[in-house]
Amino acid sequence: MHDHDKTLVKVGLSTCGIAAGGYKTYDVLEKELEKADIDVSLEKTGCVGMCYREPIVDVITPDGKLFSYGDVTEENAARIVNEHLVQGQPVADLLMNEEREGVVGTQNRISLRNCGIINPESLEEYRERDGYKALEKALKEMTPEDVIEEVLKSGLRGRGGAGFPTGLKWRFTRQNPGDKKYIVCNADEGDPGAFMDRSIIEGDPHAIVEGMLLAAYAVGSNEGHVYVRAEYPLAITRLEIAMKDAKEAGLLGDNILGTDFSFHMKIKKGAGAFVCGEETALIASLEGERGMPRLKPPFPAEKGLWQKPTCINNVETFANVPWIIYNGAEKFAAFGTEKSKGTKVFALAGKMKRGGLIEVPMGISLRDVIFGVGGGIRDDKKFKGVQLGGPSGGCVPESLLDTSVDYESLVKTGAIMGSGGMIVMDETTCMVDMARFFLNFVQNESCGKCVHCRLGTKRMLEILNRITEGKSQPEELELLEEIALNVKEGALCGLGQTGPNPVLSTLLYFRDEYEAHIMDKRCPAKVCRELLTYTIDPELCTGCTRCVKRCPTEAITGEKKEVHVIEQEKCIKCGNCFDACNFDSVIVE
Amino acid sequence: MAATEKSLESEAIPYETIDRVLDTYKGDPSAIIPILQDIQEALDYVPKEGIGYLGDQLGVSPAKIYGIATFYAQFRLQPKGKHTIMLCVGTACHVNGAKLVGNTITDELGIKGGETTGDGLFTYEEVACIGCCSLSPVMLIDGETYAMLTPKSTRKILKDFRGKTDEQNENE
Numbered sequence: 007m008h009d010h011d012k013t014l015v016k017v018g019l020s021t022c023g024i025a026a027g028g029y030k031t032y033d034v035l036e037k038e039l040e041k042a043d044i045d046v047s048l049e050k051t052g053c054v055g056m057c058y059r060e061p062i063v064d065v066i067t068p069d070g071k072l073f074s075y076g077d078v079t080e081e082n083a084a085r086i087v088n089e090h091l092v093q094g095q096p097v098a099d100l101l102m103n104e105e106r107e108g109v110v111g112t113q114n115r116i117s118l119r120n121c122g123i124i125n126p127e128s129l130e131e132y133r134e135r136d137g138y139k140a141l142e143k144a145l146k147e148m149t150p151e152d153v154i155e156e157v158l159k160s161g162l163r164g165r166g167g168a169g170f171p172t173g174l175k176w177r178f179t180r181q182n183p184g185d186k187k188y189i190v191c192n193a194d195e196g197d198p199g200a201f202m203d204r205s206i207i208e209g210d211p212h213a214i215v216e217g218m219l220l221a222a223y224a225v226g227s228n229e230g231h232v233y234v235r236a237e238y239p240l241a242i243t244r245l246e247i248a249m250k251d252a253k254e255a256g257l258l259g260d261n262i263l264g265t266d267f268s269f270h271m272k273i274k275k276g277a278g279a280f281v282c283g284e285e286t287a288l289i290a291s292l293e294g295e296r297g298m299p300r301l302k303p304p305f306p307a308e309k310g311l312w313q314k315p316t317c318i319n320n321v322e323t324f325a326n327v328p329w330i331i332y333n334g335a336e337k338f339a340a341f342g343t344e345k346s347k348g349t350k351v352f353a354l355a356g357k358m359k360r361g362g363l364i365e366v367p368m369g370i371s372l373r374d375v376i377f378g379v380g381g382g383i384r385d386d387k388k389f390k391g392v393q394l395g396g397p398s399g400g401c402v403p404e405s406l407l408d409t410s411v412d413y414e415s416l417v418k419t420g421a422i423m424g425s426g427g428m429i430v431m432d433e434t435t436c437m438v439d440m441a442r443f444f445l446n447f448v449q450n451e452s453c454g455k456c457v458h459c460r461l462g463t464k465r466m467l468e469i470l471n472r473i474t475e476g477k478s479q480p481e482e483l484e485l486l487e488e489i490a491l492n493v494k495e496g497a498l499c500g501l502g503q504t505g506p507n508p509v510l511s512t513l514l515y516f517r518d519e520y521e522a523h524i525m526d527k528r529c530p531a532k533v534c535r536e537l538l539t540y541t542i543d544p545e546l547c548t549g550c551t552r553c554v555k556r557c558p559t560e561a562i563t564g565e566k567k568e569v570h571v572i573e574q575e576k577c578i579k580c581g582n583c584f585d586a587c588n589f590d591s592v593i594v595e
Numbered sequence: 596m597a598a599t600e601k602s603l604e605s606e607a608i609p610y611e612t613i614d615r616v617l618d619t620y621k622g623d624p625s626a627i628i629p630i631l632q633d634i635q636e637a638l639d640y641v642p643k644e645g646i647g648y649l650g651d652q653l654g655v656s657p658a659k660i661y662g663i664a665t666f667y668a669q670f671r672l673q674p675k676g677k678h679t680i681m682l683c684v685g686t687a688c689h690v691n692g693a694k695l696v697g698n699t700i701t702d703e704l705g706i707k708g709g710e711t712t713g714d715g716l717f718t719y720e721e722v723a724c725i726g727c728c729s730l731s732p733v734m735l736i737d738g739e740t741y742a743m744l745t746p747k748s749t750r751k752i753l754k755d756f757r758g759k760t761d762e763q764n765e766n767e
């Protein structure tokens with residue numbers, strides 16, 4: 007696929023790669039390559055989705071052959087240079103071509119088409135992979151209505167969570183009267199366990215620029231804003247580079263590609279408030295206000311930024327658009343189910359063997375995602391549930407694992423598609439604790455404007471706290487459920503309306519766990535600290551002192567070769583002794 | 596050293612910085628958020644004392660600015676410690692034991708999330724997903740990632756860090 011005349015060495019330098027030490031790997035490669043004095047080109051690339059294997063280094067020979075290396079520590083980086091690039095002997099024990107084929111090769115990548123493949127800071131590499139050809143096609147061969155029609159035909163629905171048909175949103179924005187119209191890209195990515203949007207911007211920023219350009223052309227706008235979480239500095243930098251390069255190449259700014267279509271883009275940094283992902287709150291924040299949502303209608307397509315018609319879409323939604331326009335709606339609609347077309351990106355995390363980013367056709371079963379692409383559960387523990395849609399979503403239990411991944415089927419289970427966070431939980435995860443975790447998040451992020459959300463979630467959280475501390479009464483379970491339903495109905499915006507979902511869905515599928523906490527004062531998953539006691543089985547203890555050494559509070563007494571004892575008053579229930587013991591003599595109850 | 600400098604700063608209003616930032620936004624009152632972001636970038640925090648002055652210059656009530664500064668989690672009204680610990684409390688990290696790590700930090704440093712140690716050495720913040728879920732639980736200290744944490748490894752990292760800082764101080 008490459009016709010470069012030099013060997014390419016690409017290092018995965020998205021946030022995940024950098025966190026795993028990608029820059030150190032890069033530095034070693036640079037130094038070693040210089041020492042060896044060989045002429046290869048060293049580049050960065052985005053995240054290919056196999057985050058669990060970072061740092062990843064790809065070697066691509068001039069004839070396009072790919073050698074993909076995983077877990078490339080500094081030491082391994084030196085080996086790749088010396089053994090592969092100097093001596094011509096690929097480092098067999100680090101190669102992961104086969105694994106990559108099994109993970110990445112089985113996916114259908116549309117939004118992630120360039121992530122982990124191109125250098126995100128190179129306009130040229132984006133163009134080599136058909137970049138900006140959709141824009142050219144639209145400006146030269148299509149009317150704005152044609153573009154809208156094509157997006158409608160593709161069946162693309164918003165990837166930010168609600169799943170509203172993108173083409174319809176564009177049509178409304180076009181039809182609504184206004185002397186000025188805006189395009190907004192929602193890159194606030196509020197789900198605390200998701201990173202799809204960040205990876206797309208870090209790995210393929212031009213796709214967002216091109217997607218927004220197409221939207222602007224379609225709805226008749228000349229100004230766009232990207233609202234990015236401030237916690238995403240790398241995404242912001244790469245987007246800035248992309249915008250600058252696009253502008254210099256006449257792809258952004260005035261008279262784009264010599265036509266009379268003009269479009270200017272600005273980046274706005276968010277400031278860390280989940281509710282700002284909600285579109286009306288986001289618009290308030292863009293205007294410099296506190297990010298508080300307002301009642302809809304009117305929808306932003308009618309009255310949005312500065313009261314003008316505004317088309318607001320999610321990052322992944324925009325990333326799909328250039329592909330659709332260039333390849334045609336039919337190709338996109340060939341993937342997916344009747345009502346949910348195309349593919350969806352998921353951030354797989356939690357107790358997964360292969361955590362990372364994947365893109366699969368809609369309609370695939372949850373089981374195939376988790377046990378197929380994701381490789382199943384870490385340490386081969388037992389699967390318990392999967393949480394979709396973060397704090398607004400719900401969890402799906404084992405019995406419903408064959409549910410098809412599409413908007414309607416997921417809603418039927420009590421979960422939602424959400425923006426794509428998928429957290430897998432195993433037998434060691436406490437579902438009451440998870441419900442408490444999400445509710446605590448919602449409680450913290452409640453903007454305080456409406457009473458249902460502000461107080462309702464607070465009362466719910468108090469009950470959940472009591473349950474996890476073993477201090478609650480049986481009647482409280484009904485009360486919890488009642489408040490949850492009330493908040494859902496009475497809250498002003500999506501945050502409150504969906505915030506009780508994790509509680510309701512765990513109550514539905516894992517009620518027995520709640521009951522164990524309340525009636526038996528017992529946490530079956532052994533997570534809720536207040537409900538645990540650690541003791542040492544005198545029969546099994548060999549007196550090796552391993553646990554004594556690892557106890558942070560010196561709660562364990564006992565000499566070498568003598569039975570150890572845990573002093574309950576000092577024990578903070580950290581579990582270190584349990585992990586340390588080689589003889590299974592620490593009992594957790 | 597750094598800590599005392601900062602606390603002196605916090606008593607005086609940093610007119611210069613505020614004016615410079617206001618200049619870039621031409622005093623546009625709709626740009627309060629980016630203005631606060633730039634001030635924080637320059638000073639590492641938004642000095643409470645400066646809010647009144649900022650309001651005067653923008654023609655907005657200080658209450659409104661204060662409201663915005665406290666609404667958004669990003670803004671700090673106190674100066675930060677020398678080292679910043681950011682513990683991820685995102686979903687994946689939570690599932691993999693971030694709470695135990697947090698307890699360890701609190702135990703070791705005597706501060707909770709959002710606080711700074713008395714000696715001004717550490718600020719401990721809790722943040723949402725930082726995008727390395729497959730390495731969870733994770734924390735960043737001054738931007739450097741520490742992955743797959745356990746209470747034990749966390750304790751060791753913090754101890755080593757303290758040791759290193761003490762050494763540096765002696766050398767200075």
Ligand SMILES: Cc1cc2nc3c(=O)[nH]c(=O)nc-3n(C[C@H](O)[C@H](O)[C@H](O)COP(=O)(O)O)c2cc1C
Binds near residue numbers: 163172284319
């Ligand atoms: C509480 C709340 C948080 C939201 N957070 C996000 C978010 O982080 N990212 C996003 O794209 N959409 C988010 N949304 C959905 C947006 O309101 C909006 O529907 C979306 O940006 C529209 O784009 P789409 O049609 O392309 O999905 C959120 C909604 C609610 C109610």
Ligand code: FES
Binds near residue numbers: 199200688725729733
């Ligand atoms: S949840 Fe901690 S890095 Fe994603």
